[in-house]
Amino acid sequence: MKAKIIDEDDQGVGVRVRDNKGSQHTVAVGFDGKIQGHSQDGYPDDPDNRTDAEKIYIQQAANYARYHVYRKLGYDTFDPLNHRNPDRLALAAVVVGALPTDTFEEHFGDLYQQLKSEYTEQDPVVDVHEALQDDDAFMLYAKELYLGLDEGVLDDLVDATSEDSLDAYLDDVARLSAGSESGAAGILEDLERIASDHGVSAATDPSDWVEAVSGVHVQWRVGTDQHREENDPCQLDRDPDATLEIIPYNPDSLEDFQSYLVHHLHCQVRDQLVEMGVTPPAPFRVQGPGADISTMIQQHYDGLQPYHDPDADIDWSALEPQAQSTQ
Structure with a gap:
């Protein structure tokens, strides 16, 4: 493209x-x-x-x-449902992966509990209507994330990366969110290095990385009709930086769940790039459900590969351009 x-x-x-x-x-x-x-x-x-x-x-x-x-x-041309910002999604993956376990539980423990309630004796956080157990309804849980990183840092990271360096930048943040074993302190150090490498200001303290999260929303679709029942929505006067949309499954542990959310956000970045006709950088060539609307599109259009399917055979070269120049 x-x-x-x-x-x-x-x-x-x-x-x-x-x-x-x-x-x-x-x-x-x-x-x-x-x-x-x-x-x-x-x-x-x-x-x-x-x-x-x-x-x-x-x-x-x-x-x-x-x-x-x-x-x-620099115009904000995205919306939180149909056209999500891949830069913010990539940074959200960094933040979620960097949170210390107790901080992660504070922000995402309700979603973890809701998932466990489907398979264990734990009480659910929200009740799911019996009608949503119908085979025709595809149901998931959604939770909105508002990054607390200083707006200037976010804007600087975006401004410093031209389209030619986008692959390198996304590669950096993907490897950071997926590969660090040093916890929040180590990721802060790495994030400061990335900021320096890309010519931007240093990042803030990890305790400020998340400004707010919503409660657990129940979201479902029948065919292509989408519905959502919101619970404890966030009152901030701006769009979320990321919306997690998690199909019910039984996470082994809180740490396993944290890793899964990072993977899920990587899948969302993948979806946004594919929907722009851009081959995802290597760390984002991952499979599994990302944004639900993207999953729906992949399920209904023969021309798209089933990136949402963890077991599908994906040809990652399929988006390579046949023509390289703009006249």
Whole structure:
């Protein structure tokens, strides 16, 4: 995928994108991320006449244009449901993996207890309607995470990484969140090193890494219809940096659950990159359920591989572009 800014006015930004098949798109992106217009030269104009693969190429171009505007101009073009910020998701994985066990339990112990209640005698945190046990309903638990890292640090980390260095940056934070065995203190030291390597200010104290979390929400879908019952929603006046969406399973321990949440966030980063037509850097070439809407898309479109399936055979080279330049 390649893109360049071609125009900006008081309504939004014009972006020219060349997709992985070589077709050219002109996409008008609003400052809030809404796609105001989209023309292209490679596929039928009538959506009803497009194949699943063609629909995916067009959506990837729109998503990549949205991300390009955010990267180049700094506008917040994401939303917490459909188009999540992969940079924030990667940092969320670092934070979740770095938390000391007692701090992790303070923030995520309710979700852990809810999962254990499905398989043990532990009391549930929230009640699940019997109707959701129906085979037609796909149910999971959701919890929103608001990072407490100073906004300037987050912005600096993003601003310091050009698109050319995105792979290296994501590779750094992925290895940090997945591979450190030194706990919060060691990760703080490593995060400061990464910040220094990318030319940004140092990170804050680990005790401030999480500003808030929501309660445990019950989320389900029947077919493509999505529903959510919220419990103890967070009252902060901003979108969450990450939303964990966990399919019920029986974690072996709190430490196992913490590792799983890091993996889950890596899967969400993978989903966002795939939906932009970008091959994930090596540490994000992971399998398993990420964002539920991404899982739903993968289940319903023949042109997408089943990244959500831990046992599927995935061709990670499938997103390599057939054309490299933008005209």
